[in-house]
Amino acid sequence: MGHYNLFLVFCLTWSLLILGSHQLQSSQTQVLLQLKKHLEYPKQLEIWYDHGTDFCYTSSSTEVNITCENNFITGLKIKGDKQAKVSNFDGFAVASVTLSENFSMDSFITTLARLTSLRVLSLLSLGIWGPLPDKIHRLSSLEYLDLSSNFLYGSVPSKISTMVNLQTLILDGNFFNDTIPNSFDSLYNLTFLSLRNNKLKGPFPSSIQRIASLSDLDLSNNEISGSVLDLSSLSSLNMLNLSENKLDSELPALPRGLVMAFFSRNSFSSEIPEQYSQLSRLQHLDMSFNTVRGIPLAALFSLPNISYLNLASNMLNGSLPNSLNCGAKLGFVDISNNRITGELPACLSNESDKRVVKFGGNCLSSNAKNQHAKSYCLEIHVEKKERKQSGGKNVGILVGIIVGVLAIMVLLASGFLIVCRRYCPRGVSEQRLLHKAVQDNSAATFSAEILTSARFISNAANLGSEGLPACRSFTLEELKAATKNFDDSTFMGEGSYGKLYRGRLENGTQVAIRCLPSSKKYSIRNLKLRLDLLAKLRHPHLVCLLGHCIDGGGQDHYTVNKVFLIYEFVPDGNFRTHLSENTPGKVLNWSERLAVLTGVAKAVHFLHTGVIPGFFNNRLKTNNILLDEHRIAKLSDYGLSIVSEEISNIEGKQEDSKSWQMTKLEDDVFSFGFLLLESLVGSSVSANRRQFLREELESLNSQEGCRKIVNPVVMATSTQESLSIVISITIKCICSESWSRPSFEDILWNLQYAAQVQATVDNEHKY
Numbered sequence: 001m002g003h004y005n006l007f008l009v010f011c012l013t014w015s016l017l018i019l020g021s022h023q024l025q026s027s028q029t030q031v032l033l034q035l036k037k038h039l040e041y042p043k044q045l046e047i048w049y050d051h052g053t054d055f056c057y058t059s060s061s062t063e064v065n066i067t068c069e070n071n072f073i074t075g076l077k078i079k080g081d082k083q084a085k086v087s088n089f090d091g092f093a094v095a096s097v098t099l100s101e102n103f104s105m106d107s108f109i110t111t112l113a114r115l116t117s118l119r120v121l122s123l124l125s126l127g128i129w130g131p132l133p134d135k136i137h138r139l140s141s142l143e144y145l146d147l148s149s150n151f152l153y154g155s156v157p158s159k160i161s162t163m164v165n166l167q168t169l170i171l172d173g174n175f176f177n178d179t180i181p182n183s184f185d186s187l188y189n190l191t192f193l194s195l196r197n198n199k200l201k202g203p204f205p206s207s208i209q210r211i212a213s214l215s216d217l218d219l220s221n222n223e224i225s226g227s228v229l230d231l232s233s234l235s236s237l238n239m240l241n242l243s244e245n246k247l248d249s250e251l252p253a254l255p256r257g258l259v260m261a262f263f264s265r266n267s268f269s270s271e272i273p274e275q276y277s278q279l280s281r282l283q284h285l286d287m288s289f290n291t292v293r294g295i296p297l298a299a300l301f302s303l304p305n306i307s308y309l310n311l312a313s314n315m316l317n318g319s320l321p322n323s324l325n326c327g328a329k330l331g332f333v334d335i336s337n338n339r340i341t342g343e344l345p346a347c348l349s350n351e352s353d354k355r356v357v358k359f360g361g362n363c364l365s366s367n368a369k370n371q372h373a374k375s376y377c378l379e380i381h382v383e384k385k386e387r388k389q390s391g392g393k394n395v396g397i398l399v400g401i402i403v404g405v406l407a408i409m410v411l412l413a414s415g416f417l418i419v420c421r422r423y424c425p426r427g428v429s430e431q432r433l434l435h436k437a438v439q440d441n442s443a444a445t446f447s448a449e450i451l452t453s454a455r456f457i458s459n460a461a462n463l464g465s466e467g468l469p470a471c472r473s474f475t476l477e478e479l480k481a482a483t484k485n486f487d488d489s490t491f492m493g494e495g496s497y498g499k500l501y502r503g504r505l506e507n508g509t510q511v512a513i514r515c516l517p518s519s520k521k522y523s524i525r526n527l528k529l530r531l532d533l534l535a536k537l538r539h540p541h542l543v544c545l546l547g548h549c550i551d552g553g554g555q556d557h558y559t560v561n562k563v564f565l566i567y568e569f570v571p572d573g574n575f576r577t578h579l580s581e582n583t584p585g586k587v588l589n590w591s592e593r594l595a596v597l598t599g600v601a602k603a604v605h606f607l608h609t610g611v612i613p614g615f616f617n618n619r620l621k622t623n624n625i626l627l628d629e630h631r632i633a634k635l636s637d638y639g640l641s642i643v644s645e646e647i648s649n650i651e652g653k654q655e656d657s658k659s660w661q662m663t664k665l666e667d668d669v670f671s672f673g674f675l676l677l678e679s680l681v682g683s684s685v686s687a688n689r690r691q692f693l694r695e696e697l698e699s700l701n702s703q704e705g706c707r708k709i710v711n712p713v714v715m716a717t718s719t720q721e722s723l724s725i726v727i728s729i730t731i732k733c734i735c736s737e738s739w740s741r742p743s744f745e746d747i748l749w750n751l752q753y754a755a756q757v758q759a760t761v762d763n764e765h766k767y
């Protein structure tokens, strides 16, 4: 009986479907076949043979899906496989990536518009290229429009605002590079608007404020600038993603019902609005990498539903109350790299399985790990005061400031002469620093403060870096001349930080030129500030940064094509090649190795706590340590996370997670442990860290085991005592609990002691 019923139902559905489809108007069929031709016969559409094809019935898969109603096509979804993205699409067909140059977006849409009943249209990854024509509005019944992962560019047509039935509009992953039209408020049924991963410019469209039906808004990863106004009127909004743009206003007021908010990697610069403490449904809040100021809003931590809270890399100062309440669902908190002072509140300080807390790089007191040095925390106050003053927009103030700056420039110039006379040759770099500061704070009134900090810097820089040339900016032409237009013969290698070339400047200086992969994350101004910080890192055991070159492509002051870093050329190869016996004559003996390691440890200690502390993740490797003609060790590729965070993130993920259980800030001690290990046993370690750890680390503890794995050159040139000092500090560095690893001061002390022990014995043998 049951089977019979089922069969009946089946037959009924079948005949209904056949009725529905067989009568599909022939004009509609024709349109589909024309679309197939426009799309250059993608293999997903092979099932559409000819006019005989039963379109409404046959084709329903994840790739091709047609819905019909009353002899008309109401839904059309096609998903192609042209997903390969080119980084620099310039508006023309690219062979085997986009459709051919014969494709015309305009006639494609004209054809499509003949499907007058279309309510759902989704054309993904089909290589469709060209500007999206205004006539898209002819598809006036559309409720759902998704054209993601194609090659559409130009502006989002303003006529879209007449498509009043639209509920969902998705144009993700295209090349839209103009402004967003500001007439969305007529789309009163719009619930889902996503324009992420394009190159949209201009201001945030204020009309969005008035789409009361909107529940998801994603404009992330564009180049939208300016301010975001009050969004609290968007009463249905659940998800807001404005990450990775160039927004620089105050943080906007948010609607009470919001569940997820992403603001990261912009330049939002207010305090956290009090109003956020009322967002009772908020689960996920990410405002990392902005310039948010003030005291971290304690109420955020105790929101009833908050589970993810990321305030990292801002300018938050002040302290959190020790009695801070953490919401029951709070599982992840990141407040690292701010200037937060005081104690870490109890609910954040106890490591438990249910809550991950990151707090390094702050000014927290005593027992918190990886905090900035006092000097840095003090210096920040100075910097901030300047910032504040430069923020004034009042015209009157501006005029005053311009006059003031002129006067001050004169004063400074005469000041310079005096300073220069006293401190030359170091004065050259000092002059640059001040000069830079003048340019960057063009509206600031200079006071004793900046002079003080400049003196502070030069004093610290004085620790042995005299005679190093000043860092300057290079032109692309200079670099091309130095490298014969980046000729293959000058190519030295490629690492995760990009390609490395060898060059010779006009004055004969040999240089190494690192070409960082392009990053659209920073504006040129921001990048310059970062590069200036990097340039201040000067230490006898750091490869000297001679300058940089920002290739802006010459279009505007936002796009950065490439960044080149120009370093001194260090002639004698890297540490790794000096560790193995395969390169006879070059192999370093034990005390030479200790000298190299001590130098590197000093450099890293300087990066962590020196002039500008906080350069933690320096990805120490034996091939990043270069030796000059006197076999003085110099660390290269240091501090680069300040200009290219993404890269280091990716790298971190690829690493073996088990043996890398530590936060990013602690990397350096751990990696230094591997440097030590490699110096002990040779370069085989780095190839297979985990394997080595598991099987052979213990054998270092016994004299027997030592003899087996320690490099014979080391064995022959070291004393037992010196060796065991280094072995024991090595084991501490690579211990799996990050908290029990030693500090760099400890490491340095041990290395110097080991070297001393060795030297005493060596000298006894001599005489």
Ligand SMILES: *[C@@H]1O[C@H](CO)[C@@H](O)[C@H](O)[C@H]1NC(C)=O
Pocket (backbone or CB within 6 Å): 060, 061, 062, 065, 066, 067, 075, 077, 120
């Ligand atoms: C086809 O699309 C309709 C509506 O657009 C949807 O309900 C259905 O699940 C889709 N079918 C497949 C197989 O994806």
Ligand SMILES: *[C@@H]1O[C@H](CO)[C@@H](O)[C@H](O)[C@H]1NC(C)=O
Pocket (backbone or CB within 6 Å): 089, 090, 091, 153, 154, 177, 178
């Ligand atoms: C957008 O991109 C196209 C193609 O690359 C280019 O021709 C056009 O000038 C760009 N428009 C803007 C406003 O940048």
Ligand SMILES: *[C@@H]1O[C@H](CO)[C@@H](O)[C@H](O)[C@H]1NC(C)=O
Pocket (backbone or CB within 6 Å): 100, 101, 102
């Ligand atoms: C473009 O069209 C012309 C003429 O119709 C044809 O000869 C040519 O092969 C087409 N090019 C491609 C890449 O399809």
Ligand SMILES: *[C@@H]1O[C@H](CO)[C@@H](O)[C@H](O)[C@H]1NC(C)=O
Pocket (backbone or CB within 6 Å): 188, 189
């Ligand atoms: C669109 O909005 C209007 C007015 O708010 C409403 O009457 C209509 O039902 C909505 N249409 C749909 C499909 O939600």
Ligand SMILES: *[C@@H]1O[C@H](CO)[C@@H](O)[C@H](O)[C@H]1NC(C)=O
Pocket (backbone or CB within 6 Å): 196, 220, 221, 241, 242, 243, 244, 260, 262
């Ligand atoms: C928001 O945008 C950022 C940047 O594009 C992305 O990493 C993040 O996953 C987005 N969040 C959501 C929920 O889509």
Ligand SMILES: *[C@@H]1O[C@H](CO)[C@@H](O)[C@H](O)[C@H]1NC(C)=O
Pocket (backbone or CB within 6 Å): 280, 281, 304, 305
């Ligand atoms: C918290 O989230 C849950 C579901 O995730 C929801 O049921 C609850 O209403 C939310 N609490 C508040 C105060 O909105």
Ligand SMILES: *[C@@H]1O[C@H](CO)[C@@H](O)[C@H](O)[C@H]1NC(C)=O
Pocket (backbone or CB within 6 Å): 293, 294, 317, 318, 319, 384, 385
């Ligand atoms: C935080 O920084 C501001 C300047 O931006 C300063 O006025 C304020 O005193 C600082 N607060 C604390 C507690 O350090």
Ligand SMILES: *[C@@H]1O[C@H](CO)[C@@H](O)[C@H](O)[C@H]1NC(C)=O
Pocket (backbone or CB within 6 Å): 346, 347, 350
């Ligand atoms: C945190 O841990 C310490 C010692 O491990 C303990 O004394 C203290 O009570 C704990 N605090 C909380 C809030 O659990």
